[in-house]
Amino acid sequence: MESSPETTAEPVGPEFIRRAVELADLDAVRVALFHHTDDPEIEALPRMLELDDDQRELLVSKTVAWLLENAAPGMPEEPPQPRLRQLMNFATKEEMGDLEFESRRELMAFKPFPWTVDWTDGKPELPEGFQVAIIGSGFSGLAAGIQMELLGIPYVILERRSEPGGTWSRHRYPDIRVDTISITYEFAFEKNYPWPEYFGKGQLVREYLLHISRKYGMYDNTRFDHDLKRATYDEGRDVWVLEAGTPDGIETIEANVVINAVGAFANQRTPNFEGFEDFPGRTIHPSQWPEDYDYRGERIAVVGNGSTGVQLLSPIAEEAEQVYVFQRSKQWISPRPKYGQPIEPEVRWLLDNFPGYWNWWRYMAIAALFKTHDQLIPDEEWQAQGGYWNEVNDQLRSFLTNYIHEQTDNDPDLVDRLIPDYAPFSRRPVVDNGWYRALTRDNVELITDPIVRFTPEGIETEDGTVYEVDTAITAIGFEIVQFLYPADYIGRDGLNVHDFWAKDGPRAYISMMVPNFPNMFMLYGPNSQPLSGGTGLPIWYQVWSGYAGQLIVRMLEEGKSSVEVTMDAYERYNEALDKEASKLLLMHEMGSPGNNYYVNSTHNRLQMSAPWYGPEYHRLCTEVEWDDLEIT
Numbered sequence: 001m002e003s004s005p006e007t008t009a010e011p012v013g014p015e016f017i018r019r020a021v022e023l024a025d026l027d028a029v030r031v032a033l034f035h036h037t038d039d040p041e042i043e044a045l046p047r048m049l050e051l052d053d054d055q056r057e058l059l060v061s062k063t064v065a066w067l068l069e070n071a072a073p074g075m076p077e078e079p080p081q082p083r084l085r086q087l088m089n090f091a092t093k094e095e096m097g098d099l100e101f102e103s104r105r106e107l108m109a110f111k112p113f114p115w116t117v118d119w120t121d122g123k124p125e126l127p128e129g130f131q132v133a134i135i136g137s138g139f140s141g142l143a144a145g146i147q148m149e150l151l152g153i154p155y156v157i158l159e160r161r162s163e164p165g166g167t168w169s170r171h172r173y174p175d176i177r178v179d180t181i182s183i184t185y186e187f188a189f190e191k192n193y194p195w196p197e198y199f200g201k202g203q204l205v206r207e208y209l210l211h212i213s214r215k216y217g218m219y220d221n222t223r224f225d226h227d228l229k230r231a232t233y234d235e236g237r238d239v240w241v242l243e244a245g246t247p248d249g250i251e252t253i254e255a256n257v258v259i260n261a262v263g264a265f266a267n268q269r270t271p272n273f274e275g276f277e278d279f280p281g282r283t284i285h286p287s288q289w290p291e292d293y294d295y296r297g298e299r300i301a302v303v304g305n306g307s308t309g310v311q312l313l314s315p316i317a318e319e320a321e322q323v324y325v326f327q328r329s330k331q332w333i334s335p336r337p338k339y340g341q342p343i344e345p346e347v348r349w350l351l352d353n354f355p356g357y358w359n360w361w362r363y364m365a366i367a368a369l370f371k372t373h374d375q376l377i378p379d380e381e382w383q384a385q386g387g388y389w390n391e392v393n394d395q396l397r398s399f400l401t402n403y404i405h406e407q408t409d410n411d412p413d414l415v416d417r418l419i420p421d422y423a424p425f426s427r428r429p430v431v432d433n434g435w436y437r438a439l440t441r442d443n444v445e446l447i448t449d450p451i452v453r454f455t456p457e458g459i460e461t462e463d464g465t466v467y468e469v470d471t472a473i474t475a476i477g478f479e480i481v482q483f484l485y486p487a488d489y490i491g492r493d494g495l496n497v498h499d500f501w502a503k504d505g506p507r508a509y510i511s512m513m514v515p516n517f518p519n520m521f522m523l524y525g526p527n528s529q530p531l532s533g534g535t536g537l538p539i540w541y542q543v544w545s546g547y548a549g550q551l552i553v554r555m556l557e558e559g560k561s562s563v564e565v566t567m568d569a570y571e572r573y574n575e576a577l578d579k580e581a582s583k584l585l586l587m588h589e590m591g592s593p594g595n596n597y598y599v600n601s602t603h604n605r606l607q608m609s610a611p612w613y614g615p616e617y618h619r620l621c622t623e624v625e626w627d628d629l630e631i632t
Contacts, residue, residue, distance in 0.1 A: 230489075
C-alpha cells in the first residue's frame with residue numbers, strides 16, 4: 001500500500017484562524033479542544049445550538065489561542081477506553097450505554113483501519129491456490145478488498161465496467177452528488193481526504209474511489225470489463241466456479257469464497273407506460289446519461305421526484321425551454337446546511353492543522369443520526385392527545401411543512417400538491433437541491449395527474465392533457481428487490497438463489513448469508529441498510545466485510561473449507577426481523593407502505609433495511625453467533 005505524503009503547517013495569523021474556527025462545526029471544535037486541554041471552562045459549555053454569544057466567544061477565543069501555539073499536522077492517538085468514552089459522552093452531552101459505546105467507538109477513526117479483523121495468532125499457511133472473488137468494485141467491493149489486503153488473502157475483484165466506482169461510475173447526470181456530508185461518506189482508513197466540497201459531486205466521488213483502489217492495492221487485483229454471468233458451487237471441492245463475460249468472451253475463474261458487492265442499484269427500472277417504446281423523442285434513464293446530451297432549449301419531461309429526479313431538476317431547468325415535472329408521489333424533501341458549497345480554505349486549514357478536529361467532526365456529523373430510531377416508533381399516549389405519530393416525528397413534519405411553504409413562496413396551488421399525507425421517515429428521505437424553488441420558475445410546471453400513455457407528441461395524462469416534449473427523463477429508480485440479478489448463483493443440489501427467493505422475495509441471515517450457498521457473502525444485501533442509530537453506509541461496508549473476514553479467518557485457522565449459515569438460524573433471524581419491522585412506521589398505515597423504497601410491496605414486508613436499533617444491528621454484525629453456522 002502507498003503511504004500518504006507528509007504535510008507541514010503553513011503559518012497563518014489570528015484573524016485567519018478565527019475565521020476558520022467560526023466557519024467550523026463548533027461542537028467538533030469544542031470536543032477537540034477539550035481532548036487536548038481538559039479545560040474546565042470548555043467542559044462546562046453546552047452544545048453548539050445552545051451556546052449564547054458569550055459562550056461562543058469563549059470557545060472561539062480559547063481555540064484560536066491554542067492553535068496559535070500548537071497548530072500542526074497530525075492526528076492524536078486513540079485515547080484509552082475510559083477517556084474515549086468520557087470524550088464521546090462530552091461530545092453529545094449524554095451518557096451512552098455499553099451497546100452504544102461499542103458500536104460508536106470507531107467512528108472517530110483514530111485507529112489505522114477501523115472495523116477490520118485480523119488473524120487470532122498470526123497468518124496460517126493458506127491452502128494452495130486459495131482465492132476470494134469479490135464481485136464489484138464500488139464502495140462495498142473496495143471495503144471487502146481492503147479486508148483481504150490486511151489479512152494477506154489472495155483475491156480478485158470482478159468489475160463489469162472499465163473503472164472502479166460501482167454506481168458512482170455509472171451515474172453521471174447533472175449535479176449528481178452525495179446527499180450525506182462527505183466526511184461521513186468515506187472510508188475510515190483514509191484519513192482526512194481533501195474533499196473540496198461539503199457534499200461531493202459524482203466526479204469527486206469517482207476520483208476518491210479510484211484513489212482508494214490504487215492506493216491500497218485493489219486496482220491491481222481488479223479485472224475490469226468482467227461481468228459475472230453465473231456462479232456455480234462445486235460441492236466436491238468447496239469451490240465456486242465463476243463465468244464472467246469479457247470483451248473476448250466468457251472467462252472461467254475459480255474462487256474458494258465469493259463476496260458479492262454488486263449493490264442494490266444495478267438494475268434500472270424500465271418504464272411500462274403505453275406507447276413508451278414508440279415515443280419518437282429521446283428517453284433517458286439517469287443511470288445511462290449521454291455524455292453529449294445538450295438540453296438547452298429543449299422541452300423536457302422529468303418523470304419521478306425521488307433523489308435523482310430532485311437532484312437533476314434545477315440545473316436542467318436553468319437551460320431548458322420548458323420542463324414538466326411528473327410527480328409520481330409526494331415526498332418529504334429536506335434541506336442540508338452547506339449543500340453544494342465548497343469547503344472554505346480556512347476550514348481546510350483547520351482540518352489539516354488542528355489535530356483531532358477531523359476525527360471529532362466525523363463523530364459529530366454522524367451523531368445527528370443517533371436518535372433516528374425514535375422517529376420510527378409510535379407513541380400511543382402522544383396520539384391520544386391528538387398527535388399523529390410521535391412527538392419528534394411530528395416536529396419534523398411541522399418543520400418540513402414550513403419549509404415547503406417557504407421555498408414555494410406560499411403558493412397555495414403548489415403547497416396543496418406537495419405536502420405528503422404520511423409521516424416523514426416512512427420513505428427514503430430526499431435532500432433538496434433547489435427542487436422546490438425550481439418549481440416556481442416560469443418554465444417549470446408540476447404535473448400531478450397520472451401518466452396514461454406516451455404519444456408521438458409527448459405525454460398524455462389522465463385528464464386528457466398532452467404535454468409536448470422532446471425528451472423524457474425517466475427518474476423512476478431501480479429494481480431494488482432484484483438482489484444479485486441478473487447473474488445466476490447455483491448452490492447445493494443445483495439450487496438457484498433466485499428460485500430459493502421466489503417464495504417471499506430476497507432474504508438473508510444478517511443481510512449477508514443464505515443457506516445452501518456456502519462460502520458466499522453479500523454486502524448491502526437484503527435487509528442490510530440500517531434505518532437508525534447513526535453511521536454512514538461506507539462504515540457498514542467495512543463492518544460487513546469484517547464479518548465475512550471473521551468467518552473466513554476461523555475457517556482457515558481451523559483447516560476447514562466451507563462456512564454456511566444453517567436453515568434454522570436463517571429462518572429464526574428472518575422471523576425476528578419481520579416481527580421487529582412490524583413495529584416501525586415504514587410498515588404502518590400512517591407511513592407509506594404501499595409505495596416505498598424500503599418495502600417489498602409484492603410480499604408486504606421490509607426489504608431494504610434492517611429494522612433493528614442501529615447499535616443492536618452493529619452487535620449482530622460484529623459478535624458472531626457461531627452456533628448459527630456450520631464450518632466443515
